[in-house]
Amino acid sequence: MTVPAPPGRRERKKAATRQKIADTALRLFLERGYDAVGIREVAAEADVAVTTLFAHFASKEALVFEQDEDFEQRLVKAVTDRKPHEPLIPALRREILALVRHCTAEGTAPIWHMIVTSPALREYEESMRLRHAESLATAIATDPDLSRSATACRTIARFVIDAYSLSREAATPEAAVDETFRMVEAAWEVTGPSPRTPDADARGGRVQTG
Amino acid sequence: MTVPAPPGRRERKKAATRQKIADTALRLFLERGYDAVGIREVAAEADVAVTTLFAHFASKEALVFEQDEDFEQRLVKAVTDRKPHEPLIPALRREILALVRHCTAEGTAPIWHMIVTSPALREYEESMRLRHAESLATAIATDPDLSRSATACRTIARFVIDAYSLSREAATPEAAVDETFRMVEAAWEVTGPSPRTPDADARGGRVQTG
DNA sequence: ACCGTAACACTAACGGTTAGCTTTTCGAAA
DNA sequence: TTTCGAAAAGCTAACCGTTAGTGTTACGGT
Numbered sequence: 237m238t239v240p241a242p243p244g245r246r247e248r249k250k251a252a253t254r255q256k257i258a259d260t261a262l263r264l265f266l267e268r269g270y271d272a273v274g275i276r277e278v279a280a281e282a283d284v285a286v287t288t289l290f291a292h293f294a295s296k297e298a299l300v301f302e303q304d305e306d307f308e309q310r311l312v313k314a315v316t317d318r319k320p321h322e323p324l325i326p327a328l329r330r331e332i333l334a335l336v337r338h339c340t341a342e343g344t345a346p347i348w349h350m351i352v353t354s355p356a357l358r359e360y361e362e363s364m365r366l367r368h369a370e371s372l373a374t375a376i377a378t379d380p381d382l383s384r385s386a387t388a389c390r391t392i393a394r395f396v397i398d399a400y401s402l403s404r405e406a407a408t409p410e411a412a413v414d415e416t417f418r419m420v421e422a423a424w425e426v427t428g429p430s431p432r433t434p435d436a437d438a439r440g441g442r443v444q445t446g
Numbered sequence: 447m448t449v450p451a452p453p454g455r456r457e458r459k460k461a462a463t464r465q466k467i468a469d470t471a472l473r474l475f476l477e478r479g480y481d482a483v484g485i486r487e488v489a490a491e492a493d494v495a496v497t498t499l500f501a502h503f504a505s506k507e508a509l510v511f512e513q514d515e516d517f518e519q520r521l522v523k524a525v526t527d528r529k530p531h532e533p534l535i536p537a538l539r540r541e542i543l544a545l546v547r548h549c550t551a552e553g554t555a556p557i558w559h560m561i562v563t564s565p566a567l568r569e570y571e572e573s574m575r576l577r578h579a580e581s582l583a584t585a586i587a588t589d590p591d592l593s594r595s596a597t598a599c600r601t602i603a604r605f606v607i608d609a610y611s612l613s614r615e616a617a618t619p620e621a622a623v624d625e626t627f628r629m630v631e632a633a634w635e636v637t638g639p640s641p642r643t644p645d646a647d648a649r650g651g652r653v654q655t656g
Numbered sequence: 657a658c659c660g661t662a663a664c665a666c667t668a669a670c671g672g673t674t675a676g677c678t679t680t681t682c683g684a685a686a
Numbered sequence: 687t688t689t690c691g692a693a694a695a696g697c698t699a700a701c702c703g704t705t706a707g708t709g710t711t712a713c714g715g716t
Contacts, residue, residue, distance in 0.1 A: 253663080
């Protein structure tokens with residue numbers, strides 16, 4: 237991801253600005269609460285203009301979910317990069333377990349607490365999850381080893397994301413991954429490999445390709 | 447709670463005001479698009495103050511989902527009011543099928559189109575769905591015939607809501623209900639009735655009681 | 657050394673939402 | 687009937703996130 241050769245002063249400065257904004261925002265949010273800190277305040281404290289802030293982050297909420305951009309990537313890769321003939325669900329289960337562990341780790345806890353206590357952030361994250369589910373659905377639908385209907389792919393993708401979300405909130409997250417993935421597995425197994433492009437595929441419960 | 451006799455002029459006027467706001471809003475939104483119509487405009491056209499509008503509706507989005515408040519009720523009742531010993535999933539499947547039919551019916555189509563084409567409305571509806579899933583989870587967890595872990599209840603509730611949401615968007619909604627509920631059924635069947643308050647129940651993957 | 661442009665700044669505004677306060681309108685006690 | 691408390695509605699003015707419009711600087715390739 238990081239270019240070994242210095243990628244020019246310009247891009248370094250840009251990255252530094254972005255980082256300074258993100259750091260400042262997170263610090264202020266944790267200190268005084270997400271809702272109690274305004275955008276203008278964050279910008280002032282980071283010593284940038286408000287417009288600059290929005291040039292780096294699409295919204296106030298995006299300031300908080302700065303790093304979790306690779307979530308989508310990891311899920312998709314768990315599908316596409318799994319070793320040949322490895323069944324789908326265990327591969328996803330492994331990845332989700334790792335993600336759940338990461339979210340419930342020590343350093344991440346206060347951030348997570350801030351998210352669940354702010355309605356705006358919860359809503360934003362819910363929306364993110366749906367996007368992730370769509371990407372995951374596309375990855376599953378694309379895999380030649382798993383020829384399922386578009387609806388089945390989208391459904392199982394949502395189930396997997398639900399399993400992640402619910403496990404994270406559960407009292408014993410790792411046990412919850414076990415429990416929820418037993419259900420996901422069962423749901424997946426009743427979707428027989430559809431013989432040839434079934435109705436739903438052809439006329440498109442549209443799985444976005446982006 | 448509700449008085450059977452004519453509930454007084456005051457409450458009738460209040461209801462009338464609320465209805466006029468909702469009708470005006472929906473008309474303007476359908477005429478010119480949700481994003482193109484401002485709150486101040488809706489208020490002016492309905493001949494009320496902006497503050498009055500917000501006294502009746504919590505947000506601009508709530509103007510659109512005015513009637514769909516009973517959605518939650520219907521799902522919960524499908525669980526609690528089903529005939530003795532009727533299995534859970536078929537009862538839910540029947541209700542979801544009816545709801546999907548209602549949403550894809552003629553009169554409802556333009557409203558639905560407006561919702562899916564507006565990011566703000568989509569996000570709001572996603573958030574609503576999660577609330578519905580929580581209520582459904584509580585209903586399932588409360589049923590004495592189905593003693594499952596809290597996590598299992600919350601998971602199956604989410605799956606059911608997902609089935610609804612995905613079926614509605616599918617090319618052939620009724621066929622999608624069949625397909626998705628086969629998966630939901632399978633997921634439910636692997637959750638054995640837990641013998642006695644298991645770990646997850648006792649220490650609370652918290653199913654809200656509200 | 658020069659120029660195009662990417663990054664940033666400043667101002668001003670828009671649209672949803674709320675606070676503060678006044679006015680109207682009903683319901684019921686006196 | 688009169689009176690009074692309170693609910694409902696109104697007005698003003700602002701807050702907050704976000705964006706458009708318009709410069710200004712500083713970097714990178716020529």
